[in-house]
Amino acid sequence: MRFKAELMNAEEMRRALYRIAHEIVEANKGVEGLALIGIHTRGIPLAERIARYILEFEGKEVPVGTLDITLYRDDLTEIGVRPKVRETRIPFDLTGRAVVLVDDVLYTGRTARAALDALMDLGRPKRIYLAVLVDRGHRELPIRADFVGKNVPTAKSEVVKVKVQEVDGEDRVELWEREGL
Numbered sequence: 217m218r219f220k221a222e223l224m225n226a227e228e229m230r231r232a233l234y235r236i237a238h239e240i241v242e243a244n245k246g247v248e249g250l251a252l253i254g255i256h257t258r259g260i261p262l263a264e265r266i267a268r269y270i271l272e273f274e275g276k277e278v279p280v281g282t283l284d285i286t287l288y289r290d291d292l293t294e295i296g297v298r299p300k301v302r303e304t305r306i307p308f309d310l311t312g313r314a315v316v317l318v319d320d321v322l323y324t325g326r327t328a329r330a331a332l333d334a335l336m337d338l339g340r341p342k343r344i345y346l347a348v349l350v351d352r353g354h355r356e357l358p359i360r361a362d363f364v365g366k367n368v369p370t371a372k373s374e375v376v377k378v379k380v381q382e383v384d385g386e387d388r389v390e391l392w393e394r395e396g397l
Contacts, residue, residue, distance in 0.1 A: 217375065217392045217393065217394055217395060218392065218393045218395055219390060219391075219392055220374065220390075220391045220392060220393050221390070221391045222388055222389070222390055222391075223350070223366065223368055223376065223389040223390065223391050224349075224350075224365075224366060224388060224389035225387075225388055226381075226386070226387035226388060228366075229349065229365070229387050229388070229389065230387070232349060232365030232366060233262065233265050233266055233269065233349070233365065234269050235365070236266060236347050236363045236364075236365055237266045237269035237270050237273070238269075238273070239363050240266065240270070240316055240345065240347065240363060241270060241273075241274060243345065243362065243363075244314050246274075247270060247274050247276045247278050249312065249313050249314055249342070250270075250278050250313065250314050250316070251278060251279045251280070251281065251308060251310070251313045251314070251315050251316070252264075252266055252267050252278055252279070252280045252281070252315075252316045252318055253280070253281040253282065253283050253306065253315055253316070253317055253318065253331075253335070254280065254281070254282055254283065254318045254319075255283050255285060255317060255318065255319045255327065255331050256282065256283065256284045256285070256286075256302045257302075257383060258319075258320040258378050258380050258383060259283075259317075259318045259319040259320055260282050260318075260382075261380045261381070261382035261383065262318050262319075262320060262347075262349060262380065263280050263316075263318035264280055264382075266316075266318065266347070267279075267280045279307070279308045281304075281305055281306035281307065281308065282302075282303060282304060282305045282306070283304050283306070283317070283331055283334055283335065284301060284302040284303060284304045284334075285327060285330040285331050285333075285334050286299050286300065286301045286302070287299075287301060287334075288330035288331070288333045288334045289326070289327075289330050290326060290329075290330070304334070304338075306338060306339075309339060310335070310338055310339025310340065310341045311339050311340050311341070312340075312341070312342050313341050313342060313343075314341065314342055314343040314344075314345065315335065315341040315343070315344050315345070316344075316345045316346070316347050316362075316363075317331050317332075317335070317344060317345070317346050317347070318347045318348075319331070319346070319347075319348050319349075320348065320349050320350065320378035320380075321348060321349065321350045321351075321352060321376050321378055322346070322348040322350070322351045322352065322355075322359075322360075322361050322364075323352050323353075323354055323355075323376075324354060324355060324356040324357065325355045325356055325357035325358070325359035326356065326357060328346055328357075328359045328361075329357050329359060332344065345362040345363065346359070346360075346361045346362050346363070347361065347362065347363035347364075348361045348363070348364055348365065349364075349365040349366070349378055349389065350364075350365060350366050350367075350368055350376050350378060350389055351364045351366070351367045351368070352368050352369075352370040352374075352376050353367075353368075353369055353370060354370070354372060366389070368391070370391070373393060373394050374391055374392065374393055374394070375391070375392040375393075375394060376389065376390070376391060376392075377389070377390045377391075377392060
């Protein structure tokens with residue numbers, strides 16, 4: 217793969233997540249009954265950051281959970297014989313809550329669909345929102361994000377890589393080109 221461009225630097229990521237935090241609170245008319253759930257892997261630190269921003273400007277904590285969608289993927293047989301299953305940790309009741317699923321990139325919609333299936337097996341939220349740092353288009357399913365940090369039109373041969381301090385040691389969003397396609 218060949219590096220093409222930096223789409224967001226650390227400060228642009230911070231501002232986008234801060235704006236998303238405000239939009240979530242506004243859409244929910246406050247923080248009452250609100251919960252954030254980060255999708256493994258990079259959705260988790262993004263959800264935690266959004267929760268910190270909400271605490272900062274609302275003065276109230278919003279619970280954060282983690283969701284692994286591995287066993288809900290429609291391409292599970294293509295991943296290999298032993299897919300890596302990570303922890304799902306939702307230490308609160310989903311019933312009657314407004315839940316925000318948080319992920320790094322929205323592409324085909326298949327990850328979001330798998331997350332919805334996994335979530336519905338764990339409870340019955342009143343409302344489910346989807347928040348993503350980057351929406352790159354190319355949907356294969358009728359899914360859209362409610363909260364988007366940045367819309368980036370891409371070619372199918374391009375890859376959007378989100379890097380977060382907690383996982384990658386730095387914050388930035390990059391655009392890469394698959395070579396030979």
